[in-house]
Amino acid sequence: MTMRLLAGLAALCSALLCGLATPAPAVAAEQAFRIGIAPHTSARVIIEQYQPVRRAVEAALGRPVEIVTAPDFTAFARRAMDQEYDIAVTTGHQAEMLRKDAGYLPLLTYKADFRAVVVTAAKGPYRTAASLAGTTVLGLSPSSLVTLWGQHWLAGQKLPGIQLRYVSAADSVAQLILAGDASAGFMSLANRAKLAPEVQAQLSTIAESRPMAGRVYMLNGREAAVADPLRKALFAFGETAEGKAYFDANQLDGYRTVSDEELEAMEPLSDEVRSVLKAGK
Structure with a gap:
């Protein structure tokens, strides 16, 4: 009995030691940087349309980037407020709400008028x-x-x-x-x-309508450290052949900066989004 017990303990110790010596599992793949696009058209079209932007951001950050959207504008606003996006690309009234209420930072917008x-x-x-x-x-x-x-x-x-x-x-x-x-x-x-x-x-x-603040790129505050390099990378992308083709295909005319004052002008409509979210519609 004693010999069996000692043998069992030896086997157990050996197994534990082997377990400790086993190489640790591979580190999980780096989580993708998520660019959320407000659902102005079908998800398929959005994902195809923003592939040039995805590639430019991926190159700038050196990490995987994915394009995502939501079933409708209200769901998109709710997900953005819940910090589900690293960049949220949405119209000015939602952009102002994200800036004021959820700590997002304005990066840039498009030159073309939004009407x-x-x-x-x-x-x-x-x-x-x-x-x-x-x-x-x-x-x-x-x-x-x-x-x-x-x-x-x-x-x-x-x-x-x-x-x-x-x-x-x-x-x-x-x-x-x-x-x-x-x-x-x-x-x-x-x-x-x-x-x-x-x-x-x-x-x-x-x-x-008159021109309004259109699709604004809003950076999640947790990614603030990459704001300047990312903005520079996007402007540089706009000067490439692929960037110009992207702007031409979508009639966007290029990128431009967006000011806090421009977004503040959308505050009355931002309040309406807040009311929709509060009502749970």
């Missing part, structure tokens, strides 16, 4: 603002900049009986209008220009 438009079917019966009374109008989500602008525009027209319906993306807005399921819809001028030429030809614009 919202109200579109209808070119050959349909809805040719004027007054003709929309009593109809269904489409927005992207309660916290989308184009939707908030559109709701204010509708309120200014004092149109009775409007039913506002939310859909996922600008191409869905166009399809539903052309199918006769809605009289009009809100989208950005840039997204209107990205629709297929045959779809664009079937739409008419009946109202257009």
Whole structure:
């Protein structure tokens, strides 16, 4: 019995020693740097569209980078507030909320004006603002900049009986209008220009906003140390052939800096996003 016990203890000690000598597991792969893009169109299009930016950021940081989005603008705002993105690319009203409430830092924006438009079917019966009374109008989500602008525009027209319906993306807005399921819809001028030429030809614009702070790159405060090198790298990317092709393809005209004052001007609409998030919509 004693000999068996001693043998067992020896085997156990040997196993423990072997276990200690076993090489440690490989260190987990470095977590990807996440660039969140507000869902202005389908996830597939967003991921394809931002591949040149992903490659430029990846080269600048020397770490994996992934492009992600969210089901709608409200979900995107909530995820950004929950610190899920290292960079959040979103319109000025959400950017201001992230700056003020969640510690994000403005990096840059695009040179091209950002405008919202109200579109209808070119050959349909809805040719004027007054003709929309009593109809269904489409927005992207309660916290989308184009939707908030559109709701204010509708309120200014004092149109009775409007039913506002939310859909996922600008191409869905166009399809539903052309199918006769809605009289009009809100989208950005840039997204209107990205629709297929045959779809664009079937739409008419009946109202257009003034320029607003468009897609702003907001850096999560936890990554503040890379703000200056990242900004320089993005501007340098804009001067490359790939960068210029990216701007041309998406009618963005290049990058420019964005000021705190420019974002502060969006504060009234930022408050509306806060209300949407608080209501849990």
